[in-house]
Amino acid sequence: MMHRIVFLDRSTLAPQVRLRAPAFAHEMIEHADTAADQVVQRLAGAHIAILNKVPLTAAALARLPDLRLVAVAATGTDCIDKAACQRHGVVVCNIRGYAVHTVPEHTFALMLALRRNLVAYRQDVIAGRWQASGRFCFFDHPIRDLAGARLGIIGAGVLGQRVAALARAFGMVPLIAAHKGRSDMGPAFTPWQEVIETSDVITLHCPLTPQTRGMIARPEFRAMRRRPLLINTARGGLVDEAALVEALDEGWVGGAGFDVTEGEPPAAGHPLMRVAARPNVILTPHVAWASEEAQQSLADQLVDNIELFVSGQPGNIVTGWPVQATMAAPAVAGMTPDAQPADQSASAR
Template sequence: MQKIVFLDRATLAPQIKLARPAFEHELVEYGHTQADQVAARLDGATIAITNKVPLTADVIAQLPSLKLVAVAATGTDCVDKEACERHGIKVSNIRGYALNTVPEHTFALMLALRRNLIAYRDDVLNGEWQKSGQFCFFNHAIHDLGGMTLGIIGEGVLGQRVAEIAKAFGMRPLFAAHKGREGLGPLYTPWDEVLATSDVITIHSPLTPQTRGMLAMPEFRAMQRTPLVINTARGGLVDEDALVRALDEGLISGIGFDVLSSEPPGDDNPLMRIANRPNVIVTPHVAWASDEAQQALADQLMDNIGGFMRGAPVNIVV
């Protein structure tokens, strides 16, 4: 009998179905799990499922029965993978499920900001249309995506899909070379050139020690076209204090963020302090979360577990 424990089932919508594995098992689901509950809840478990609940080295050392950590997401920074490797525990993740949902959310943010949809909606609700005396009014600038240069940081499947959609809009997509590196081939445009020439910059990178804080004041000061900055990847990729300062100084023209450095954010988060501005859109880490994408994630999650138990593991990180 295999014991499977899902530590944070509430990170998937309630309508999303989890297929039951074919092998004999007990599945225990917790909506949420606090850090001091992890070890007790995984006691005796052979398979742990986590989306965002951290599995630290101290906890992993207390779980001799654990064989697999199945992460219900692409990013695995919540798991101490070196500790898992030391203890012979495999870690799997989810891949390719967000090919539509994240790029679509990315462009929803771009369109809303470039066309000032939030500001115009507020005007309509405040009666500005009625006061205008004509069929339309021009309180806020409206800009097309067509003809704009789109700087893409991150050349994985999501970055590639964003580039495809950008071309359909008539944009010119550029993949940024990795910060501090040159000579990476014809796919890439030098990092500094992307910063200097982009009208919109969108981030689709993993969060690693090398990418943490990759956009800060030096990068914002290098942006010559006051671009929109879009982030649907990870909050820690951007220095949030510097981001707000860049907006205040006119170095960038707008912010569309689906991810923050701490989630849920505290009231003192720099972006939460300015979230009511019309050129700032903050969404609660839902770019990945269309029903279609969530179900694909759930199906792949259980396939990962089934493959591991059959001796044919897939999507193994370590």
């Protein structure tokens, strides 16, 4: 069987990233970008869709009877109607574990730059402030060490745990936050309110779900007694961004390092764009995941996922298995529902 594969948004991977050809008979079509109204046309007759951020809706799925696999070129799957995929017998698989170094390193890059006021000092140097001071150094902006600081980590998955390990290496005190509203998660977790009230830095590493949307909002900012830095390399919708701007204006937080926004790219009038030039704000364009090493690992795992599916042994399943989901029924005759892992949507991308 000749499998038709369509990659809807190849430009979401850097041009230098190698995407090897799958080891089975196939036709591969790549589109740099795909608008929402082009999805059905481009996936017509396709057995396998590769996408990153292109929305795949229930309406589109209903018009794609040949589709059997959606291979997401990322960890997060919030752009896909997974319930509709399940109904139509379409497997969704994602990428896992590839960002275990790049996202935590970006997290600490933001944390260090803000904690040590690197942006403010760089701006001063460019403006001639060093020469004007007449001294070997000047102290216009406070500098704080990471050692001894309390780091509140929201999200206890692979990335959250890696951030906690790096925090310990810096001499920080990592606090893994219990879920908001939960008091039964055991001694490994610090109560939500304690994390909000007592952290010097708070960093987000959880998926965006209906339960986590807007989890950091005005009540949380008002409760932050230590004026923490807020770092978000997960999803923009986790934070009420208008409330964040108010928190920055009122001094409820000491600064913000964000790699994500609600709606990407953000419009010119987006709340974070209005404060992006402030020295205590760093906004990067959703690149925490994008080290060259991580992107290549992602691309390799993407093809692995497709090959495993075609062989009848799919991996990294988010939803859709084993409901009439493969190219050929005999390849999956021995599979049972026990083979389906739980949804592991995460925050890397």
